[in-house]
Amino acid sequence: MSKNPMSMDNVQKLVGEQVKVFDHMGHEAEFTVSKVTPQPRHGFDDLGRFIEHFIITFQGDGSTHFPDGHYHFKHPKLGEVELHVIHKHDHDYEVLVETELVIGQIG
Secondary structure, three states, X not given: OOOOOOOHHHHHOXXXXXXXXXXXXXXXXXXXXXXXXXXXXXXXXXXXXXXXEEEEEEEEOOOOOOOOEEEEEEEOOOEEEEEEEEEEEOOEEEEEEEEEEOHHHOO
16 A cells, blocks of 8 residues: 555555444444545646545445544554545445645655
8 A cells, every 4th residue: 555545546445345433432333445436626736736536435334323424444454544424325424535645645
């Protein structure tokens, strides 16, 4: 994996894998990474900056419901990160990732 565990390339490698999701109250579940979808702003902008702009779609395990909010995600390849989760429907969730990368950080 590259230096940035949340790069789209790295997250795409997790499709089909499970990540642990938990909140500050101790509610915990496993989400499966379903797909990673680049958004229109993904890539180089007019100023030559590389913008990572993509959506991670997850399938929850159904053990608990997670309303929209910030949660901790943990995976051996990802480490532990806090992300804002959007509950779509049933056990489907999404996370929008948008970061600006310095050219030396790519790869």
